[in-house]
Amino acid sequence: MEKDLKIADRLLEEKKYDDCIHFLGNLHNKTNPEVCWRQARVMFMQLHGGTTKPTKHEARAQLTTALDRIHAGLVTDGHNADCLTVGGSPISVHPTNFYCSQWNGIIVDHLSKLEGGNERTKTAFKTHDLWQVSITRTNTPPSRAILFYGLICLIFETDWSIDQRLNTIGNPVQSAYHNTYSVTMELELKEADKLVQEDKYSECVIFLGSLQDKNNPEVCWRQARVMFLQRGCVQISRTYTTLFPVDKASAKPGKQEVRAQLTTAMERIKVGLDADGNNANCLTWNGILIDRLSKLEGVNERIKNAFKIHDLWQKALEIDPKNYLANNCLGIWCYEVSDLPDIKRSLAKTFFTKPPTSSYEEASALTYLNRCEELAPKKLVGNLLTLAKCHYRLKNKDQARVFCQAVMEFKATGYDVIETQAEAKHLLKKL
CATH class of the missing domain: 1.25.40.10 (Tetratricopeptide repeat domain)
Structure with missing residues (x-):
């Protein structure tokens, strides 16, 4: 399994998204959480890495399929009893698999983004909770979840219209973006160092390439x-x-x-x-x-x-x-x-x-x-x-x-x- 996962990571690094999807789809243990979140990841990357921008309908269909794969991983993970609901889909907030939890929040956030500011505001606390679960996991690299948490805090802090909508649902998120960004960057760098220490070079290349502040x-x-x-x-x-x-x-x-x-x-x-x-x-x-x-x-x-x-x-x-x-x-x-x-x-x-x-x-x-x-x-x-x-x-x-x-x-x-x-x-x- 470890060898297969490394092949999948390499295909993604080389931007061979179709090949990666096909390869992961042919693996024997398709409900393994490590397979599931990688399937979701490559579907997400395929949307953002293509030469043409997908339509809203295409993006929604692709992300919904990706979310289905995350749910399959969470079911196997054995911690899907306590769920939230976004668009009728159950969302586990107590997974033990860090990356399933992380990509769960990312995909939920992007699906809500397709529906507009109101929908994203409604799901803000739900995605926040998903990333917060990832942040608090022990023995796992928490920084990417913190990055998205920091980004959503930035949106809330700088977009007045969203701030006004948040006031209509009570208890709006309070954030200090600069502090969040500082902590985020420090943890991102620690995660990159950890991947290098574990000889996960391909994974580290992908991870560093996905960071927002690539010119740091x-x-x-x-x-x-x-x-x-x-x-x-x-x-x-x-x-x-x-x-x-x-x-x-x-x-x-x-x-x-x-x-x-x-x-x-x-x-x-x-x-x-x-x-x-x-x-x-x-x-x-x-x-x-x-x-x-x-x-x-x-x-x-x-x-x-x-x-x-x-x-x-x-x-x-x-x-x-x-x-x-x-x-x-x-x-x-x-x-x-x-x-x-x-x-x-x-x-x-x-x-x-x-x-x-x-x-x-x-x-x-x-x-x-x-x-x-x-x-x-x-x-x-x-x-x-x-x-x-x-x-x-x-x-x-x-x-x-x-x-x-x-x-x-x-x-x-x-x-x-x-x-x-x-x-x-x-x-x-x-x-």
Whole structure:
């Protein structure tokens, strides 16, 4: 079942709505709540993602079918006894399945919207209750429900005519939109981080893409991060709670596939930096993506961008000195510049009057690498390996051995970790 659900999520991410509907409709367990809410979701997305706007009749028919699927999921969920009624349809307000409850409220709200302001006002408290149930569920990501709750509060707060209609039904909703928005955004970001930690990259891409404030820098760098992680570009220990988990894929993706994904990620970073040029995480990921894309083009391109990426990471650290990823990036940059063979150093002279220079010592590479370890102990396998290499170059063999061993004991899977551990194993033979 889990594999089938991932296929459905991937089809939705690729906007293959008809294929997704057909695929979910052919699954054996059609009343499983996880299948039902996904069916409702794709029907909803199909309405909003088409090239032509559907008529009111078409939208009503599609959303009614979607609501039927939600009800099927709620029946299976076993908590449909306490119901509200919207247009003659029973609505469970006590489901245990977070997403069924969430999409229940979304679809009810959109159906009432088709009937006009009066109908939406009448159902306001009902949809509010559905989302509030989602918000109060334990061990579930509540933020999207809070988002819709916040949006409806915004409508009530800014639309005078709706406010007047609310007064006719008594006890109107009272809201402080700015506080709601702030809490909403914080929880949305936490949910995105949680999806990444659980390796649910496709789900995270869809989730971030559905947020209202897509140009928020905090959303943009997270979109870039998950696209980067989807290609297995970063590997992190699973023994620690971290924002950068392991890609389980063992196969290394093709160059064209990586280039396309990272280019899209770069576009999101540019949007984030346009909104806030001093966002430390946007600056850090901008440097990472430029560096990775340069690597795909070869040594010449990477050398050309050497100063640019250094300055991006340096600026990120000036803004946020505790940014361990920026410390890691600068540490590796300093090591690689220090370790440039003569032929590459000569090549660098063709691009710069003064080629980039650095050293292994405390003044540069080790300073950043050690700082990264202080902020995030044994989280980044690349940081551990580069520390081992630095100590090897400085002839600190005991220290080099310690960090090589840490790489070998790194609890993670994925092609990047395999390659890093192979390099550490080779280095150990020299010690």
